[in-house]
Amino acid sequence: MWLHLDQAGGANCPDPVSTDMARIGILGVGAVGARLARQLVSTDDDDVVLRDERRNRVEMVAQSLGERASINRGALDDPLDVDVVVLSGPARTQTHLAERFVRQGIHVVSTSDDLTDVKALLALDSQARERQVHVVVGAGFAPGLTCVLAVHAAKKFELVDEVHIAKSGTGGPACARQHHRALGRGAIDWRDGEWDFRPGGSGRELCWFPDPIGPQDCYRAELPDALVLVPAFPGVRRVTSRVSATRRDRLTSRLPMLWPTDPEGGPGAVRVEVRGRSEGRGSVVVYGAMDRPAVAAGAVAAVASRFIVDGALNRVGAAGLAESVDSLAFLAELARRGVRAAVFEGESQA
Structure with missing residues (x-):
């Protein structure tokens, strides 16, 4: 809830x-x-x-x-x-x-x-x-709001081990085109002290966003979130980011975007999951937000x-x-x- x-x-x-x-x-x-x-x-x-x-x-x-x-x-x-x-x-x-x-x-x-x-x-x-x-x-929206939410969640831990970002929705036509291209390009995550490069469109994960967005299949893409998050969390082991996508999005991500988009963008959401330790115990904090991305x-x-x-x-x-x-x-x-x-x-x- x-x-x-x-x-x-x-x-x-x-x-x-x-x-x-x-x-x-x-x-x-x-x-x-x-x-x-x-x-x-x-x-x-x-x-x-x-x-x-x-x-x-x-x-x-x-x-x-x-x-x-x-x-x-x-x-x-x-x-x-x-x-x-x-x-x-x-x-x-x-x-x-x-x-x-x-x-x-x-x-x-x-x-x-x-x-x-x-x-x-x-x-x-x-x-x-x-x-x-x-x-x-x-x-x-992401990065941006997600970065602030990650730092806020980190206050609940003595040591942050992992930060995982997911987002859904776009802010307008230019944003939609950017996300379309990103899904077809290589992703960059942070894993155990070094950069980890993976294919875009891989790593399917079902992410639960605040209502009314709800559950969405999310995938790796050429997203910059790890670049701005890793410096803020010394010693963090993993930082990942994913974006929601449909089957059509994945299949056409390496082609020009062929369908029209909402001039103002539709509803969207972000999800920030932070894992860490406090008093020797591991726990998870999940924050999110739902709004029009623009x-x-x-x-x-x-x-x-x-x-x-x-x-x-x-x-x-x-x-x-x-x-x-x-x-x-x-x-x-x-x-x-x-x-x-x-x-x-x-x-x-x-």
Whole structure:
């Protein structure tokens, strides 16, 4: 049975982050970028500066947001007068943009869940540290919310042995295409101190997500979750990630995506299973969340941006949220915005 975290003893939450106004640049106003912009304007009273090569799309989004939104028609990598830049464009478009803004001394938040993007963004760590700049890597549904849930679950253990991530659903057409490609590419997990490479579409596992998503067959894919989780858990033995898929998804994953997708993405969910030891006994904690992935990803990126503005991140440089935030404060702020996590209450054996 799934219970919201506040029902399971997590009601004592910190105060919300400050409401000091900030100026946030958003590069890419697809399903995630548009939701992110609305979060910042409506919840935080921030000013947002929008950039997107699709002129009609960016004008429509800006008009819907009102006077706090403006459009900058420069090239994507032109300088911006903002506190934070959020990169919410398609996969394989974010790395060079992040590098340009880091050189300009501007903080960066990336929503990409592409393995190549995440590797390259993490490699900016030394440059970002030299300039005292934050680069938040994987600030989405998964990785992103899953990283925060994993760290939160880890607080129940003296030693974390394993972290297993599963996700279902996509945030829009670009996200759907990315997940389609990922299923046909090699997966990377962490096993006993080294990287473990396996074929995409292998390793079928039935994963139970919060209702109404429920049980889904999940498979290995080219997912970056282990790259941002392993540094946060010294000594962890295994870190894996899987994505839900149908038989059609697996059979066509190496072909172009031939069917239409929901412009805003349908409902989705994430599941985070952490195994560890406390007082010599092994146990399991399972957290999850159900929402539209674009909505949840927009909220995660918005909270990450606010944490940067408020000086609430744990470290400078390039890292995932698992290394960067206090999990309780982050989850409390997400809950204030309507994104609520749940804990699975049942019998588990480790």
